[in-house]
Amino acid sequence: MLQDYKPKDIEAAVQQDWKQRLPFRAEDISSKPKYYCLSMFPYPSGKLHMGHVRNYTIGDVLSRYHSMKGCNVMQPMGWDAFGLPAENAAMANNVPPAEWTYANIEVMRRQLESLGLGLDWSREVTTCKPEYYRWEQWLFTRLFQKGLIYKKTASVNWDPVDHTVLANEQVIDGRGWRSGALVEKRDIPMYFMRISQYAEELLDDLELLKGWPEQVKTMQRNWIGKSHGCEVHFPYDEASVGLAGELKVYTTRPDTLMGVTYVAVAAEHPLAVLAAASNPELERFIAECRRGGMAEADMATMEKKGMDTGLFVAHPLNGGLLPVWVANYVLMGYGEGAVMAVPAHDERDFSFAKKYGLPVKQVIERNRMDSTSGINPFTAEYWQEWYGTTECHVCVHSGKYDGLDFQQAFDAIAADLQAKKLGQKRTQFRLRDWGISRQRYWGCPIPIIHCADCGDVPVPDEQLPVILPEQVTITGGGSPLAKMPEFYEATCPRCGNLARRETDTMDTFIESSWYYARYTSPDCLNGMVDERAQYWLPVDQYVGGIEHAILHLLYARFFNKLMRDVGLFGEILPASATQEHKTKDTEQRQKSFSEPFTNLLTQGMVIAPTFYREDAKGKKLWINPAEVDIETDSRGRPVGARLRSDGQPVVIGGTEKMSKSKNNGVDPQMIIDQYGADTARFFIIFAAPPEQTLEWSDSGVEGAFRFLRRVWNFACSDQVQEEMEPSRVIIPFASYNLEIISEVINANLHEDASDEQKALYREMHVVLKQANFDMQRLQFNTVASACMKILKLLEQQMVIESSSRGFIIFFGFSILLRLLAPIAPHITQTLWRKLGYGEEILSAPWPEADEAALIQDQVELIIQVNGKLRGKMRVAKDADQEMIQRMALEYPTVDKLLAGRDAKKIIVVPGRLINVVI
């Protein structure tokens, strides 16, 4: 009797069963190979969004697939619970951040459970709990003692009205998001991690990451930005500066040193400050440079401005005087806070020089090897690409360096600088040390006590954790910790005098930099991790959004190395250890614990259109796409949009990643409620390959549901039930022995099956083989369509009468269920049991294509004339080339096109095509 497909009922039942039997508990000891599959943990913002559904479904597909492949799988989940949104919510709703966060976690955990993810909840971590963050405080003190954390001043965005530090995100068009006040840069003391000390290793070890996408490695390489250049010292002109000294710059183009016409310094540079003391106009300009935010994107796009300081420095090689300018695009925190300017060969310097009438001096010319030389000779009128190249050029107007190419000039000038003690070659990284202090409340307290006598003293182990008080009121005017004597009053651990506890918290990137390790030993009370980390690490498969390609992934790689170097993964010799001290074991350990993530899948963003209206003040009010009707032209292109509730137009914004701030998120709960988790999972997998950006549209969700219902109806139909009945007895399915099953089926097919039936059976294995290939290359959308194809093939088998049909359906449907199981686990588990294949589909073996069924004796060849398709023919698989050529030439269409002429050339691609060139 046909039963309706009721996802709600079957999903609840299956999830209840999992809750009791806990099939997703990972074993810390196992004879099976381990497979640690990790999806990036969510920030508990309130509800799951489509990006989460996509991320976690992909991770779950991989986990279940590997379970069926016989692995001991661990798939944990937790909460990246510290962060800015909790403070914003606290202000908006008058709830303490902790309360808001824990409430969100409860909601989101339930949502994750309803998705049917195979998670090991016994390993759950919540980063805002002291039992988690105490270990990053512990690591902080170790790194502080090793000198890997140090203090220096750095600029932040300061809101002069709210008296608070703003995140870059909170600065909109140079103004504070709440106060609307013009933001200023302000220098404050902060702690920094010496990631630059690991720059070389972070760069080199990218080579070890064979399982990472090339694009991510490229981005990291460029971010680290190793460059070879020269340090150049320009002696102060004592007449104008009034004191002796040197202006230091770094350049990657020492070959153009003879073309320097001025130097530019940052507003905070000592020379700028010196000059401003006696120049009010310059002082005003420097103050202007201090306005605005810190974001690099704004720096790079803003108008370049500068002002002459009236000071001079001397050229290190010819002694000529060069004016010193203050420029808003030179930043004190980057490099030396000063640059040498070569307007003729640097595009930015060129436009700056044109703007302020500074001289442009050409010092390189294209040489004769350059095929484009002779065209576009140098002129200071407008910029041309070749001015900036390092290839195919020679020095000119450079005295003794004339005629040298890039490398020769580089070496010669570096040598001369060195001889004069005014510079030398230097390798530099773009990567800057990581400022980790945040003037915020909702984060991990920095475990430092400031003592008037002893300085900055790390909190001793026995006083850890420094607990963040959870009952607070957030006002938006600075951290509440700084107003809580019960928090900041402390005694110095060294001298016992009254001292002040640090009230800054850590960057929330810290929590996400080591959580993958904590999952291995979530309940460890006496350390960050214990020996279980050595079993589970590194993570075999990491899955997360491409937006984390640089920062999060780089910080996590860095932390892994820090943890390795404080001995958390057992005794590991440093990379510098001499060969005789290295045994195979230590070398292996060095390698396996240097990188945290063996394979990385960077999931594409789920994006959606944005809609907004502006209020009287010009502030944008974002409207959810679900509340908007889009008007399209006859070709389906959007021409306008209206808010459904009032029928009035709204502005169509960009298509961006789903976010709370732009209110363009689509709530997956609606789909789960209406169609079930299996449909939601199947659809998001089917919609696009994992790595591709997914522009959300819910048309098609219903198609996913229809397919699952067809699977259900097929299995439950009387005809199929009857057909499968005898096979259950005859085929020794419980043994899952492919050879036996395939032998039984192939023998039956030989006996009485029609060609059509054989073709359908063969086709099923062709589809399965492709699906397995796609599974390995993580292209799950085509695995989903393979499931659809196999169902169709089985449906077609059902209309063919034969004695083999029962076997084919019984075996074929088991293939379909197993292939579909990682994507739609509830329906497949239910049917697996219902049809008597076994208890647990997760422990069934992964289906492999039957090679014997794939063999065919004829192949179809494509016939082309001049590369254009003109026909097809079937030939024996082992037909020889000559015969194929003859057949092609006799083919009517080809014969007609030849019109009696001879073919110029015939190309035969065996098994594929034949191309006749006329």
Place this chain on the structure above:
RNA sequence: GCCGGGAUGGCGGAAUUGGUAGACGCGCCGGACUCAAAAUCCGGUGCUGGAGACAGUGUGAGGGUUCGAGUCCCUCUCCCGGCACCA
């Protein structure tokens, strides 16, 4: 601005190494079932011309390499992500 990616029917996408462009699904059109509708099932569906066989054309734009290009090379346009305090 810099770094990384993307663009294929009305829509989401497929095409493993250069070898049949558009698999699979959505939508749409036609048919079956039904008093009717929904649901379901069957068939069709890139565009242009043609009753049709078929022909031409077609993978963001322009150029190139090749017997053959969605795929490789060059130039450009638009879109997306990141840019160090959103996570």
